[in-house]
Amino acid sequence: MDEETYFPDTDLEFSFTSTTTDRTFPSSSARSSLARSSLTLSFNDRLSCSTTTAASTTNFTNLHHRNLDPRWSAIKAATNLSSDGKLHLSHLKLIRHLGTGNLGRVFLCQLRDCSSATFALKVIDRESLSNKKLSHVQMEGEILSMLDHPFLPTLYAHIEASHYTCLLIDYCPNGDLHSLLRKQPGNRFPLSAVRFFAAEVLVALEYLHALGIVYRDLKPENILLREDGHIMLSDFDLCFKADVVPTFKFLRRKSRKSRRNCFAGECFGSVMDSREEEEELVPEFVAEPVTAFSRSCVGTHEYLAPELVSGNGHGNGVDWWAFGIFIYELIYGTTPFKGGSKDSTLRNIASSRQVRFLHVAEVEEAGMAEAKDLIEKLLVKDPRRRLGCTRGAQDIKRHPFFNGIKWPLIRHYKPPEVVGGVARKRGHGHVGHVKRRRWFWKRLDSLLMRNRNKGSLNLSSYYDYVHNSYNNKPRKHA
Numbered sequence: 001m002d003e004e005t006y007f008p009d010t011d012l013e014f015s016f017t018s019t020t021t022d023r024t025f026p027s028s029s030a031r032s033s034l035a036r037s038s039l040t041l042s043f044n045d046r047l048s049c050s051t052t053t054a055a056s057t058t059n060f061t062n063l064h065h066r067n068l069d070p071r072w073s074a075i076k077a078a079t080n081l082s083s084d085g086k087l088h089l090s091h092l093k094l095i096r097h098l099g100t101g102n103l104g105r106v107f108l109c110q111l112r113d114c115s116s117a118t119f120a121l122k123v124i125d126r127e128s129l130s131n132k133k134l135s136h137v138q139m140e141g142e143i144l145s146m147l148d149h150p151f152l153p154t155l156y157a158h159i160e161a162s163h164y165t166c167l168l169i170d171y172c173p174n175g176d177l178h179s180l181l182r183k184q185p186g187n188r189f190p191l192s193a194v195r196f197f198a199a200e201v202l203v204a205l206e207y208l209h210a211l212g213i214v215y216r217d218l219k220p221e222n223i224l225l226r227e228d229g230h231i232m233l234s235d236f237d238l239c240f241k242a243d244v245v246p247t248f249k250f251l252r253r254k255s256r257k258s259r260r261n262c263f264a265g266e267c268f269g270s271v272m273d274s275r276e277e278e279e280e281l282v283p284e285f286v287a288e289p290v291t292a293f294s295r296s297c298v299g300t301h302e303y304l305a306p307e308l309v310s311g312n313g314h315g316n317g318v319d320w321w322a323f324g325i326f327i328y329e330l331i332y333g334t335t336p337f338k339g340g341s342k343d344s345t346l347r348n349i350a351s352s353r354q355v356r357f358l359h360v361a362e363v364e365e366a367g368m369a370e371a372k373d374l375i376e377k378l379l380v381k382d383p384r385r386r387l388g389c390t391r392g393a394q395d396i397k398r399h400p401f402f403n404g405i406k407w408p409l410i411r412h413y414k415p416p417e418v419v420g421g422v423a424r425k426r427g428h429g430h431v432g433h434v435k436r437r438r439w440f441w442k443r444l445d446s447l448l449m450r451n452r453n454k455g456s457l458n459l460s461s462y463y464d465y466v467h468n469s470y471n472n473k474p475r476k477h478a
């Protein structure tokens, strides 16, 4: 059946008309009132987007690291039964609205034939977007299709249906890091939790940079928490892509050399061992878009790097600056250059004012000296001298703040136990709650069916209603 024809009969339209959002869901509710917005002034980056032509494409690859994930198998089973071998919206059942972003709405959904396979479905109505926002949609789709990393979303399917672009990605049931931060005493995470979240974000950024992707929108709001408590970076619409030319760079590293004293060409095991420190040049593989260059001013005010604010062009260094702001915010509950207004924040960033640390008694714990040192090295105003800008994430990983982290094992680390950290398992009360809502939706659906019989539906007016009732002034992109 043609997508155009069956689309209005799916649950999707059904939920567009719903006025219910799960207010207990941490990311949708908290974000709507607090989330800071990202700034987009111009968009003239070098885009290497391919145009989306397929009516409906499913992103399958046997090489994906989640290949053995039951959700892939469930999708494969659904598409095997599909007449054209593709996933369609009719395969999906919407459960509830999770949140509304700059580009579209996100729904929790499951496969009709496999209720245990849950996903997040980002639905973008292309007809309602300006050309600039359409380019962001294209960028987000393109970036998502490139990703294969445990701390980044998996794109299970990219469905083009009528004027909707739908992206099926991992569902993160534990909300976002900004909401979680706001639940902590004093809005601050313990240093052990900061180290954990920062390390995972660092690894995700390293991966993006190795693909030539500069993220440009790092902030706690864009870090979602998976079911297992590990992070998932989201929101790729402000990224820009550059060519990465992997190179070998030579690092100066101190090493201890042992010298044995030999006599007359004879070496004795018992002779004195003298150890001395020497500097040696060690070749290191760097895959970092160090020559990436863009002039667009995008991001979130408090997180903008000075070179972004000045508009003189920027590269990968903006992510390392934002990484410094991010660590600061997780430790202190606020950002270091925040002023009374957005303008004064930007002025503080652009000025020569260096980062200052708050004096909070509870914050002074073991490891703070290393944390402050790392923040200072990341918040260097001149990107040429900023940690990470020349040799990438390797330099940051080596900083003493991250001492003891076994980087290859990081995805197996136990996430920190913080206040409100892991969603409670659904008990009977919750099921009842969902059932009540379903009943409500059913009524809406029958109302819709009656309306449909009377004449054509006006989706946008329903959308406006839904949109306005969900969005009580989010911290939006400026």
Ligand SMILES: Nc1ncnc2c1ncn2[C@@H]1O[C@H](COP(=O)(O)OP(=O)(O)OP(=O)(O)O)[C@@H](O)[C@H]1O
Residues within 6 Å of the ligand: 027, 028, 031, 038, 098, 099, 100, 101, 102, 103, 104, 105, 106, 120, 122, 169, 170, 171, 172, 173, 221, 222, 224, 234, 235, 237, 477
């Ligand atoms: N994979 C996901 N799992 C759970 N909730 C999600 C997921 N993706 C998005 N959400 C929720 O949906 C909301 C909207 O997300 P979306 O990515 O469209 O916009 P956003 O994060 O507000 O960013 P922007 O407006 O900058 O594009 C988010 O605030 C979040 O609460």
